[in-house]
Amino acid sequence: MGDGSLMSTVSILYWSFSLGVVTGDGAGNGTETRRKRPSQMVLFLRDAGIAFAFVASVLLIMYAYTGLWPPLVVVESDSMMHSEDNTSYVGVIDTGDMVLVKDVDSADDVTTYLRGFVDGHRTYGDYGDVIVYKKRGLDTATPIIHRAVLYLEVNSDHDSYRCEGLVDLPETKWTVTAGDSWDDITGMITIFDYGYNHDTVTVNVGSILNAFRGSTPSSGFITKGDHNRWIDQTFGDNSAPVETDWIVGKARGEIPWFGLLKLWITDSLESEAPDNSVRNLWIAIAIILIAPITIDVLLTYRIRKKIAKRREIARREYETELQKQEQPDDDSSASVADETDLDAEKPRDIT
Numbered sequence: 001m002g003d004g005s006l007m008s009t010v011s012i013l014y015w016s017f018s019l020g021v022v023t024g025d026g027a028g029n030g031t032e033t034r035r036k037r038p039s040q041m042v043l044f045l046r047d048a049g050i051a052f053a054f055v056a057s058v059l060l061i062m063y064a065y066t067g068l069w070p071p072l073v074v075v076e077s078d079s080m081m082h083s084e085d086n087t088s089y090v091g092v093i094d095t096g097d098m099v100l101v102k103d104v105d106s107a108d109d110v111t112t113y114l115r116g117f118v119d120g121h122r123t124y125g126d127y128g129d130v131i132v133y134k135k136r137g138l139d140t141a142t143p144i145i146h147r148a149v150l151y152l153e154v155n156s157d158h159d160s161y162r163c164e165g166l167v168d169l170p171e172t173k174w175t176v177t178a179g180d181s182w183d184d185i186t187g188m189i190t191i192f193d194y195g196y197n198h199d200t201v202t203v204n205v206g207s208i209l210n211a212f213r214g215s216t217p218s219s220g221f222i223t224k225g226d227h228n229r230w231i232d233q234t235f236g237d238n239s240a241p242v243e244t245d246w247i248v249g250k251a252r253g254e255i256p257w258f259g260l261l262k263l264w265i266t267d268s269l270e271s272e273a274p275d276n277s278v279r280n281l282w283i284a285i286a287i288i289l290i291a292p293i294t295i296d297v298l299l300t301y302r303i304r305k306k307i308a309k310r311r312e313i314a315r316r317e318y319e320t321e322l323q324k325q326e327q328p329d330d331d332s333s334a335s336v337a338d339e340t341d342l343d344a345e346k347p348r349d350i351t
Contacts, residue, residue, distance in 0.1 A: 066249065067103035073132060074098055074259035075145060077270040079225030082125050082196045088274040092125045093251065096260035096277050099145065101132050101249035110221065110250055112148045114165030123251065126195055126226060130251040133223070135238065137246040145251060146223040146232060149191070149201065152241050153219045160186045161205050195226055203231060211239035218243055257281040
């Protein structure tokens with residue numbers, strides 16, 4: 001092995017880990033080719049593109065699941081919280097949470113509290129579905145996110161309502177005004193031991209019917225915020241049940257805390273942000289920022305450690321080859337010594 005060939009081999013082993021390659025012709029003539037390192041701007045644009053593609057993919061998946069755009073809403077008030085001391089909980093809708101909203105096509109797509117109590121269907125810490133609806137169906141009104149308590153279906157005489165959700169409910173759980181029945185209600189519906197706070201909820205069907213005086217009553221949902229004392233359909237223009245056309249969708253899933261950023265920026269926070277939500281938000285942001293840096297440092301350290309190890313192996317192999325070249329050729333030395341001895345033994349002519 002000649003010197004040029006040896007240097008070519010060792011250089012390939014050594015320099016390949018520095019993004020360089022040395023090629024040789026075996027005669028010591030080598031040329032080094034290095035791959036140009038991308039500029040910081042190129043790396044930034046690459047990372048930004050990857051991040052944008054990831055976010056776009058997540059939003060596209062959300063849209064495909066919910067059928068709505070935007071697929072998320074931000075909760076501005078504490079009307080759905082399950083605490084009296086303004087403490088937030090994951091799995092409950094709190095101030096500043098972002099909630100995923102799925103499209104609703106008909107009333108059958110919504111499970112009320114009464115039906116959920118019988119079927120065991122629970123969402124966000126209580127029975128039944130939470131819906132997002134527009135007050136009185138107005139596009140200009142801020143949507144409300146509250147739980148569907150029951151569904152009132154207007155009878156053919158337009159003078160009373162029926163509530164099929166009461167049929168399978170235990171008799172100790174509800175009552176109606178004397179003389180009324182589940183399929184002919186003109187007075188009060190009372191639900192006992194309702195919600196996380198074990199409230200008694202009353203629905204004044206007579207008041208709802210009076211709100212339609214001069215017009216035909218409509219069927220719809222009775223709704224209530226889990227943290228509120230009264231149902232939504234209690235006073236004045238809000239007495240009408242929530243019609244299916246008013247419903248934006250039903251809540252499915254949540255991203256806790258992060259909606260506070262939007263509420264702070266737009267100054268649309270209607271109630272005090274829970275202290276633990278604020279604390280958890282900053283902790284989550286810190287983790288999101290620090291985690292990629294930490295992972296990058298660890299991966300870089302691991303890669304450099306491997307490179308250093310391989311360079312050390314290449315260096316040792318190179319030194320071993322040099323030592324072999326520096327050792328005398330034993331066979332050649334022996335041949336020279338034998339020839340010298342033979343010359344010494346040859347008889348010399350004496351003149």
